[in-house]
Amino acid sequence: MQSGEIKYIWELLNTVPDPEIPVISVVELGVIRDVIFSDNSYVISITPTYSGCPAVKAFQDDIKICLKENGIENFELKIVYSPAWTTDWMTEATKEKLKKYGIAPPSDTVICPQCDSEKTELISEFGATACKALYKCVDCLEPFEYFKCI
Amino acid sequence: MSDLFTYTLRIADSSLILGQRMSMWCSKGPTLEEDIALSNIGLDMFGQANGFYEYAAQLDGTKSADDLAFNRNEREFFNHQLVEQENGHFGITIARNFLHDVFNFLFYTQLSNSKDETLAALAAKSLKEVKYHLRHSSNWLIRLGDGTEKSNTKIQEGLNTMWQFTGELFEMDEIDKQILSAGIGVDNTALKNDWDTLVNNTLQKAKLNRPEDTYMATGGKKGLHTERLGFILAEMQYLQRAYPDAKW
Numbered sequence: 001m002q003s004g005e006i007k008y009i010w011e012l013l014n015t016v017p018d019p020e021i022p023v024i025s026v027v028e029l030g031v032i033r034d035v036i037f038s039d040n041s042y043v044i045s046i047t048p049t050y051s052g053c054p055a056v057k058a059f060q061d062d063i064k065i066c067l068k069e070n071g072i073e074n075f076e077l078k079i080v081y082s083p084a085w086t087t088d089w090m091t092e093a094t095k096e097k098l099k100k101y102g103i104a105p106p107s108d109t110v111i112c113p114q115c116d117s118e119k120t121e122l123i124s125e126f127g128a129t130a131c132k133a134l135y136k137c138v139d140c141l142e143p144f145e146y147f148k149c150i
Numbered sequence: 151m152s153d154l155f156t157y158t159l160r161i162a163d164s165s166l167i168l169g170q171r172m173s174m175w176c177s178k179g180p181t182l183e184e185d186i187a188l189s190n191i192g193l194d195m196f197g198q199a200n201g202f203y204e205y206a207a208q209l210d211g212t213k214s215a216d217d218l219a220f221n222r223n224e225r226e227f228f229n230h231q232l233v234e235q236e237n238g239h240f241g242i243t244i245a246r247n248f249l250h251d252v253f254n255f256l257f258y259t260q261l262s263n264s265k266d267e268t269l270a271a272l273a274a275k276s277l278k279e280v281k282y283h284l285r286h287s288s289n290w291l292i293r294l295g296d297g298t299e300k301s302n303t304k305i306q307e308g309l310n311t312m313w314q315f316t317g318e319l320f321e322m323d324e325i326d327k328q329i330l331s332a333g334i335g336v337d338n339t340a341l342k343n344d345w346d347t348l349v350n351n352t353l354q355k356a357k358l359n360r361p362e363d364t365y366m367a368t369g370g371k372k373g374l375h376t377e378r379l380g381f382i383l384a385e386m387q388y389l390q391r392a393y394p395d396a397k398w
Contacts, residue, residue: 051197051275052169081201082271084278124183125282126190134183150278 009035009042009072016066019058020129023101026059030089033080042075047085050130050150087149104135104146112137113144120146155209156228157329158269159218160371162202163229165276166219167379168250169195170386171237180240187286188243194279201272220390224380225373232315234379238308241294241301245308248287252348253319254280256341265333288352295356302357309353310361317366320345325371 013035014027026032034045044063048056060077067075087106095105099113110120117139124134127145136143172192179185203215213221232250237243258280261273294305320342322330329335353360369375389396 048197048275050194051201051279052193052195053197054193081275082267084271084275124187125286126183126187128186130190130193148282 005072006035006037006042009044009067009075012066012070012072013044013063016059016062019055019062020131021098021101021103023097024094026063028091028094028097030087030094031056031059031085040074042072043078044075045078045080047080047083049085053130055129085150087147098147102144103132104144106147106149108149110135110146112140112142114142115140152209153325153328154266154334155206156325157335158202158206158209160228162199162206162218163227164233164250165195165199165202167227167229167382168233168247169193169199170382171233171235171243172247174237175243184240191247191283191286194283198272198276198279201275205268205272216390220387224375224383227375227379227383228371228373229375229379230315230318231367231370231376232312232319234375234382235312235315236378238311239304240290241304242308242311244287244290244294245305246312247283248291248352249309249312249316249349250319251280251284251287252345252352253316253341255284256344256348257336257338260336260341264335269334291352291358292356295353295358305356306358309358313361313363314365314367317363318368318370321368321371323371 010027010032013032014025016026018024018026018029021029029049031047031049032044033047034043036043036045046056046060046063050056063077067073090106095107098105102113104110104113104120109118110122111118112120112135115137117137119138120135121138122133123136123143125148127134131147131150132145133148134143135146169192172188172195175185175188175192177185179188199219200215203218206218207213207215210218230250232246235242235246255277258273258277262270262277264270264273291305294301296302320338322338326335326338330337350360367376
């Protein structure tokens with residue numbers, strides 16, 4: 001029964017969006033490392049993306065609300081630092097969602113999400129959130145955000 | 151106070167104070183992109199500080215991370231004096247951060263092999279961020295040093311002003327030695343060679359002169375600071391001091 005519930009918790013977590021990039025869920029972002037049942041309680045292990053990312057606190061609150069609304073009371077959130085979060089944990093499907101949203105997904109070559117050109121230029125290594133850099137496309141001239149590899 | 155607690159607190163303090171310094175650039179950056187960059191770096195420093203404070207609080211068992219950040223006075227802060235120095239103009243900030251970023255990069259690289267699992271994990275996490283902080287400060291150092299006569303003069307002024315605070319980075323006191331011999335801490339003295347190489351290479355690319363080692367300030371680890379720290383704490387701790395335990 002617990003394993004069924006663990007699957008259910010994963011499904012619920014998959015409905016909690018990233019507060020900054022609402023097209024992907026916290027599961028797709030790769031921050032949920034594990035869900036286990038221990039001492040009558042579900043332990044959800046979370047890895048922060050960037051140390052100072054304010055979204056980490058925000059999605060922890062969102063997760064608590066989501067689980068409680070769905071009748072899960074006996075759980076705790078555990079912050080795990082090791083192994084450190086990496087964009088390698090993002091699936092291809094997630095990257096595709098980012099691209100459709102207008103954010104170039106993490107990759108070796110930064111490709112313009114508007115016109116798919118590989119001719120892009122860095123404007124700044126820092127963007128509106130800790131995880132993004134600012135780029136512009138040399139072909140279509142659109143400025144865009146790039147999800148940094150980390 | 152256990153040695154491990156103090157050791158962890160020192161790392162947290164340097165991150166917090168540099169974070170606070172960087173936050174002062176918010177809305178004052180030379181360009182919008184740079185304003186965002188400097189504030190983002192500040193945010194990373196706060197995040198790193200938080201991780202180390204949470205661990206220190208856990209080791210202490212009585213105080214919270216917030217207590218440690220907001221309820222201590224100057225003499226109880228153990229950050230490097232380098233990070234409390236004023237932002238000055240952009241060149242001064244870049245010079246200060248560059249010198250500290252090189253140290254942080256080497257320090258966290260070593261600390262990520264610590265026998266203490268939490269410190270190793272926090273170091274590995276911080277290292278990922280410090281790598282691009284270093285890239286940011288190095289790029290600017292080169293751009294300004296190898297820029298115009300004016301930009302070269304200003305960044306050189308930054309280096310000359312900050313140099314006296316770099317000696318302290320490589321000191322080892324009794325606590326450092328204890329923690330090192332336990333396989334947990336870093337041998338700061340051993341970082342000096344690599345630090346010199348990295349700094350010298352970048353300075354050469356930037357067409358800047360390495361300042362001469364003359365007087366080196368010391369004392370941060372013992373809670374001795376320049377007058378700058380008091381002003382930072384006065385502003386940073388105001389709310390918690392005026393309205394103890396305020397939450398928002």
